Amino acid sequence: MSFALLFSGQGTQHPAMLPWLADDPLVRRTCAQLGVDDWRRALADPNWAERNDNAQTLLTGLALAAWGQLAPMVPSPAAVAGYSVGELAAFSAAGVIDPATTAALAPRRAEAMDRCAARAPGGLLAVSGLAEQKLEQLRVEAGLELAIRNGNASVVLGGPIAALDDAERMAQAAGAQCTRLRVNVASHTPWMREAAESFSLALAEVPFRAPQVVLFSNAGDRIRDAKSARAALAAQIAQTVRWDECMENISARQVRCVLEVGPGQALARMWNQRYPAIPARACDDFRSADAIAAWLNSHAEP
Template structure:
């Protein structure tokens, strides 16, 4: 019996997420990190929730707190971890889960990452848009000659595009794609993550990571280019690289599927990654920890998923 674990990215956090999540040392400091007395109440304000400085720290902290509680139960039940990966900022939590960095450092890096990305967007505001119902190759054809690029590849007909805001950039590309029959959904993020607009942020984050005491992973870890991470240097390079380069999540899912897990568990708010997995690899069950009311429910589902 085994499970692959994927950590959610930004955009699906909500006040009722992970209802079974208990308090631990990291959760006890989350309010002070974010400057609010109650993080769940704060998430009820959409403007507050979408700010990088809030979202990236919250996603990393809650993801790692949930992982800490799940991991001990998996060990007790002799359930193996087939692989770990993280979607966008979720890669920080994945690295911590795999032993590359401590949880405290992951939360610190999440705050730095958000700051660098916000600074990069001050000179040119950007955004992201999910595009489905049209082949990725057709999306690329529309993007030729524009300042918009593919930020994330989720599937053969599912991508996220990113670029500058305004009528002559992201808005114009959305209109062109919609005219071709695509469904376009603007995401609740305030920067064009994983695009060249974030180049200065990637460089700054790389510099911050260069002096960090990272370690080789103790679990099978995959970066956003779908590469198996074997060393601390590879993890360091991957965390910086993904900020201004396309996340190849479709290939990450393929790499995890090739390892033959009994099931896949998403950790974070919402069920976006579980749904993407079900679309691409329906023979391997996937659910999000956010769907369960109790931790016992999470573990019982994993145990039932064994062939």
């Protein structure tokens, strides 16, 4: 079997996510980090769920736990990537950082980003349905930066709140589809440069290893050694996530299916729209780990 493993970003977290996830030591450690007894009950409070520090810590810990519970049941993936904060879990799944260290890094990443946001409040706006040239014109006129590129006509713009408000009005007037993401920082833009530098210092204290499986970064490049892994994980905080290139690189590995680990089905949906001949499913689609493993195994080589 040849499959790719994708780790979701934040913004679609919800109390019913990962319905099959067992309450293992990593889940309990994540709850202790957050000071909550029940993470599902905590997510039911939108104010709690949308806080950057809560979301990044919770989603990283749960993604690590989910893959830890699935990994013994399936072969190693042929390729791994993570979307935004999902890169933390992806790098761990690829063997670059151990799970416990990765879980401890998530709140430090969020803290660095929140410090930037406190000085320059911002956010993210998903825009689709406009030609690439129109999207770029909108970005420039609104004074925003390109945070995430999912495709030529599907992007996420980031920047100050007032600029996002202007961009949303302009985009809707032009007939675009807009969604304000449930984040309160201008992730993956120059407004997060200090956060990237701060997180780089935190990563310098952490032992890194070369990936044990093929690993792609949000910069669209393959990570081949510990040094480039450390640099990429910090830099992506303030640089554009080139997810379209990430998907192209994974497709080139000729995988037979794709599994998204995390909340929602956003990455699986994007993949299926782009590569309909290669099926993608999300962990949120299943009621048990056994069912996920069975689906992956059903795409084994004959």
